[in-house]
Amino acid sequence: MMLTRILLTVVTAGASLASFAAYALLLRYLGASADLDQLFYAGSLPVAVSGMLAGVLAYLLPPRLTRLSYRHQDTVTRALSLLVAGATAIALAVGLASLAAQPAQCRFWLLWIGFALFAGLSLLVSVLSCLAQARGDYIATGWAPLAMSGGLFTGAMVAITTRQVWWLLLGQLAGGFVALQWLAWRLPLNWRGLSGQRRQALAALRSLRASALPITLGTAAFTLFQPLDAWLCRPLGEGSLTTMSFAQRVLVAVSTVISLGAYVIAAKTSRDTLRTGGVGALLCQANREAMRLVSAGLLAVVAYVIGGRWVLGLLLESSSLHSADLDRLLDTIGWMLVGVGPMAAMPYLCRVFYSMKSYVVPAALGTAVPVGYVTLGWLLSRPLDVKGLAFSYSIVWWLTFATALLSLRKIDRLQSTH
Incomplete structure (x- = not known):
């Protein structure tokens, strides 16, 4: 177990180092500018909501999934993925409506919409990471953030080259997509024939309702x-x-x-x-x-x-x-x-x-x-x-x-x- 912890630390530290390097280079070459401020303002709420929900999933889901068969794990994962996709669609609709209502704030709301999409991708990555934890594949939970940090770093490099900070967001979106695809390939998912098992999936999660609210409040400290x-x-x-x-x-x-x-x-x-x-x-x-x-x-x-x-x-x-x-x-x-x-x-x-x-x-x-x-x-x-x-x-x-x-x-x- 100690070897796993050390390897996991190396991988997650690499992800944090890539993120740190991306922001350090942005500061070095673009400075503490109003453009960067606007980027962080636009992403603050979507990223915070995504982080809170991801934290709740990380606390609640792996212990519950370990008690289920692989087939039922796939069912729960599919149901949660559909819920995340639906919530992301609603968030994008809100962003588009705000953009139409406030065309003068076009740049801000376009960034907000991009971050809402990134938040949805991050949540999907979190769902699959919980499945990886439940199946004992702890290293997979580290490789996914590394892919996302790699996208962030790439976006930062392009933003510095072009002097356009919105490339940072595009890099994050690319990193989230790569992480999602990698986890889907890494985990032996079989989603065929699961559409008729949604009730079973929701029933498997029903016991988590009592602890969902207190864990959500607990996660607020970090998100x-x-x-x-x-x-x-x-x-x-x-x-x-x-x-x-x-x-x-x-x-x-x-x-x-x-x-x-x-x-x-x-x-x-x-x-x-x-x-x-x-x-x-x-x-x-x-x-x-x-x-x-x-x-x-x-x-x-x-x-x-x-x-x-x-x-x-x-x-x-x-x-x-x-x-x-x-x-x-x-x-x-x-x-x-x-x-x-x-x-x-x-x-x-x-x-x-x-x-x-x-x-x-x-x-x-x-x-x-x-x-x-x-x-x-x-x-x-x-x-x-x-x-x-x-x-x-x-x-x-x-x-x-x-x-x-x-x-x-x-x-x-x-x-x-x-």
Whole structure:
């Protein structure tokens, strides 16, 4: 299992590195511009909704699919794919209607429509990735993001060459299509004769309805930052949203490396530990894993202070990115990195809670994170600019992590008394 985790980490780290490189090159050659801001504004809502739904599927679906035969797994996958296709069509219709109603905002709504299509492709990739997890093909869950990041990187190269940022979106669409086709080829899907089994598929998912809402709320902690940043950055001037978007990309890349794939395989490892050793063994494992992630996050902060900031500044420094914008970006990344350990640990801890059929704490924390972030961010960004958002980010994640650990200890004490 450790070899799988290491290989999965290498693949997912490669995907994060490709995304990081794409955004770094965009900043270096195009700067923190209004055009890039508009691109991120247009994609903020569709990508956030897609990310939230993908997170819900990742938590709910693999454990349920493992209890079904391959034939029923195919049935469920087909039904969910049809639902995603229908929702994507509705989103595209909304975008077209908005475009017709606001022709003056033509560029924005065309970008929004493109991101809505990309969100649908991403969700379809997520559905097939859940099927891959259920069948034990964990590496497939890493190759798909790598293909999508490759599309993003290619789009960034063309955008830099042509000085047209919308090529970035086209690259993402191409990457999503390649990832979807690769997963469909990788998995032995047999969809013939499944049209009459939709009722069986929905019946197989019916037991998930009770936990769908709390898991959706729990996933909000990881998926709503982009639209919240879009709202918080509006009064902060040109380039602010680009700065926050790149900083988030750095955080995702670092958290991927320090997590060693723990959150991906936690559904199985947590369930196996719970079966063999009980709640006590599961909580001991969770505490060890959480401390490892937080310690690795603190080491990442030290590495950034010692030399990472200088290296990143050297990579990004150019005539297109003004020195004031570069300093603001590097400061923002530094303060956000303080929260990378707790942020990387929380997806794993949420899976631990779900393994114990405990949904209230993750739902409460998932709701509190965006509320706390937007409140603190609004207060601190007034005097501190984007750096105030970075402070808010780290504060919220540390408070959330501490609350999660205290909740686990409370469960442990309750189990001990009984």
